[in-house]
Amino acid sequence: MQRLLLVLGGLLIAAAATWPWLSKLPLGRLPGDIHIIRDGFSFYFPITTCILVSVVVSVVIWIFQR
Template sequence: MQRLLLILGCLFLVAAIAWPWLSRLPLGRLPGDIRIVRDGFSFYFPITTCILISLLVSLVLWLLRR
């Protein structure tokens, strides 16, 4: 448990430091993300982004368990 918390803390630290560069990635604006904008209403669901992030997290966890 301590190892997992240490790794997660380091990952969050790296993400925080790299945020200016990470914000330039097209995550959240990928083809397949649902966006509906009407008068007085907007709906946004980044389904493709969620799937991509889920695959990436699954890959990282799989690599850590090996």
Template sequence: MQKLLISLGLLVLAAGLFWPWLARIPFGRLPGDIHIQRDGFDLYFPITTGLLVSAVLSLLIWLFRR
């Protein structure tokens, strides 16, 4: 558990340091993400982004448990 928490902390730190470059990646605007705009209403439902994040996190957790 300690390894996982330290690794996640380092990952968040790295993401914060590299944010100017990470913001240019079209992550969060992938095909399959639903975005509806109407008068006074804005809905964003990131289906594909959520699946991708889930797959990457599952892979990382699986690798750390080995």
């Protein structure tokens, strides 16, 4: 458990340090993301981004478990 918390903390620090470059990635604006704009209402659901992030995280976890 301690090792997991240290790794997660390190990943958060690394993500914060690289945020200027990470924010330029097109995540959240991929084709397939749902964005509905109406008068006084806006709905956004990044379904394609969620699937892509899920696949990447699954592959990374699979690699580290081997």
